[in-house]
Amino acid sequence: LPTVAIVGRPNVGKSTLFNRIIKERLAIVEDRPGVTRDRNYAPAEWLGHKFHIIDTGGITWEDGKIEEEIRAQAEIAIEEADVIVFLTNVVTGVTDLDEKIAQLLYKADKPVLLAVNKADNPEQRSNIYDFYSLGMGEPIPVSSSHGTGIGDLLDTIVDNFPADSDTKDDDTISFSVIGRPNVGKSSIVNKLLGEERVIVANMEGTTRDAIDTPFVAADGTKYRLIDTAGIRRRGKVYEKTEKYSVMRALSAIERSDVVLLVLDASTGIREQDKHVAGYAHDAGRGIIIVVNKWDLPEKNSNSAKDFEKVIRSEFQYLDYAPIIFVSAETGQRLNQIPELVKKVYANQNQRIQSSVLNEMLLEASKLVPTPMIKGKRLRVYYMTQVKSNPPTFVVFVNEPELMHFSYQRFLINQLRDNFDFMGTPIKIVARKRK
Ligand code: GDP
Numbered sequence: 001l002p003t004v005a006i007v008g009r010p011n012v013g014k015s016t017l018f019n020r021i022i023k024e025r026l027a028i029v030e031d032r033p034g035v036t037r038d039r040n041y042a043p044a045e046w047l048g049h050k051f052h053i054i055d056t057g058g059i060t061w062e063d064g065k066i067e068e069e070i071r072a073q074a075e076i077a078i079e080e081a082d083v084i085v086f087l088t089n090v091v092t093g094v095t096d097l098d099e100k101i102a103q104l105l106y107k108a109d110k111p112v113l114l115a116v117n118k119a120d121n122p123e124q125r126s127n128i129y130d131f132y133s134l135g136m137g138e139p140i141p142v143s144s145s146h147g148t149g150i151g152d153l154l155d156t157i158v159d160n161f162p163a164d165s166d167t168k169d170d171d172t173i174s175f176s177v178i179g180r181p182n183v184g185k186s187s188i189v190n191k192l193l194g195e196e197r198v199i200v201a202n203m204e205g206t207t208r209d210a211i212d213t214p215f216v217a218a219d220g221t222k223y224r225l226i227d228t229a230g231i232r233r234r235g236k237v238y239e240k241t242e243k244y245s246v247m248r249a250l251s252a253i254e255r256s257d258v259v260l261l262v263l264d265a266s267t268g269i270r271e272q273d274k275h276v277a278g279y280a281h282d283a284g285r286g287i288i289i290v291v292n293k294w295d296l297p298e299k300n301s302n303s304a305k306d307f308e309k310v311i312r313s314e315f316q317y318l319d320y321a322p323i324i325f326v327s328a329e330t331g332q333r334l335n336q337i338p339e340l341v342k343k344v345y346a347n348q349n350q351r352i353q354s355s356v357l358n359e360m361l362l363e364a365s366k367l368v369p370t371p372m373i374k375g376k377r378l379r380v381y382y383m384t385q386v387k388s389n390p391p392t393f394v395v396f397v398n399e400p401e402l403m404h405f406s407y408q409r410f411l412i413n414q415l416r417d418n419f420d421f422m423g424t425p426i427k428i429v430a431r432k433r434k
Contacts, residue, residue: 002051002161004044005077007105008087009070009097013117016144017087018042018055021154046154049161054080070097072382072396074104076354079394079431080386083160084112085153086136090127091118094134102134111160115140115153172214173345176226176252177290178280179262180272184292187328188262189213189225192337217338226252253279257348257389258286258341258423261318265307265325266296269314277315284390286344286423287321290337295327320416322423344423349388352419357383357393364414371404378402381433383411391415392427403430 004021006014022042044053056073077084086105088098105112116128119141131139140156142149177185193213213225253259259280263273280287289311297303304325311323324340326333361383370378379398386394395411397403412426 002082003054003080004051004083004085004157005054005056005081006085006087007056007073007077007101009101010066012087012089013144014055014087017117018053020144020147020150021053046158049158070101071104074101076384078108082110082162083157084108084110085115086112087115087117088131089117090124094130098134102136112136113140113156115142117142117144119143119149120146172222172224173341174224174226174256175258175260175341176256177260177262178249178253178276180276183262183264184328185262188292191328191331191334192225221342223338226256250279253283253285256285258288258344260288260290262290262292265291265293269310277318281317284425286348287318288340288344288423289321289323291323291325292328294325294332295330320421320423320425347421348390348424351388352385354384360414360418368410371402371407373402376402390425390427391421394429394431396433397430400430400432
């Protein structure tokens with residue numbers, strides 16, 4: 001979905017505008033300076049266009065200087081938004097800080113809309129022309145507290161969305177069931193859907209296409225199950241089908257939010273399982289490892305633990321993926337799959353507030369010193385989440401080259417320790433503080 005960011009110096013009315021747009025009072029509105037607010041992020045909708053809106057105000061960190069704050073706001077907006085709303089205030093007129101923000105936003109290669117707040121009456125509206133001096137095009141008068149002009153602003157925002165950003169319907173969780181032939185993918189799909197929709201064959205190399213099935217769980221959650229033909233073994237006879245089915249599997253992974261990687265408890269882990277797992281991991285999707293045919297092996301109280309150990313050592317890069325032991329034959333634990341998919345989906349779509357992230361960063365800096373390369377030490381200024389699904393964080397630092405992968409790994413582990421990111425990969429990008 002497209003993202004809209006509101007940027008502006010303190011007390012121009014960013015939170016009030018934010019609240020107007022989301023029509024909920026999520027942000028704390030305080031009409032006095034120096035109040036700590038948090039960056040807010042919320043879904044919004046205008047004339048059928050869904051989008052996300054961010055109030056970039058209120059990122060606080062150590063020195064807490066206003067110049068630093070607006071710089072961070074601008075950087076985040078430039079990084080994250082499809083459309084930036086630069087909010088000013090007609091009562092105070094154009095200030096030095098407004099000009100500084102304008103300077104920062106000139107760098108953005110995305111639409112910046114200049115909105116002038118507190119244009120509550122005709123006299124004030126006639127003063128908005130002063131704001132042309134910011135070089136941001138035509139000023140749009142609004143009154144966040146009265147609600148006037150908001151519709152026109154939203155029309156302009158929506159007009160500036162990128163052309164292809166409106167397509168995905170957001171409340172359906174897409175997941176696919178992948179794995180090498182015969183691990184039991186079709187059987188799992190059949191049981192999950194509770195009907196014999198997909199043909200189960202006890203024969204390797206049976207060609208099936210990807211079949212998408214939407215269904216609604218008892219709790220009302222909407223899912224789309226993307227079935228695949230499986231990723232087939234290379235061989236002369238199936239060369240063509242192999243390529244085709246790998247392609248189909250890749251496209252299924254691409255279209256999925258969450259991927260179920262099915263392993264076969266009766267055969268153990270094979271080379272081909274690792275190829276399949278690699279595809280899913282590289283795509284940055286949520287992953288759940290499903291050990292199927294759990295009815296077959298002779299078991300004692302340690303069997304699951306032992307199998308888990310093998311999985312963890314064979315798929316080290318999937319350390320974030322939960323493991324579930326099921327049987328498509330007996331139905332054991334299959335009913336837990338939709339819940340687990342939903343949980344992973346929630347984890348990969350969560351947004352962590354910047355203030356919370358920066359508290360974490362501060363604590364982390366006490367645990368481990370930042371890396372030093374050739375006498376130069378990495379300085380980490382602040383961290384912000386720029387994307388979800390998969391959760392992606394930008395850390396602003398003095399020199400990105402000093403961000404050693406071990407420190408990146410450490411930060412990822414800190415994120416995992418502090419928040420629930422089970423099932424989802426996490427990305428961290430180091431950016432030079434401008
Ligand atoms: P796919 O190629 O991954 O779609 O695998 P299928 O769903 O076609 O299953 C392959 C074979 O394994 C079939 O004979 C299934 O009946 C059998 N099978 C699937 N799941 C289980 C299970 O949990 N337990 C047992 N015992 N057999 C299973």
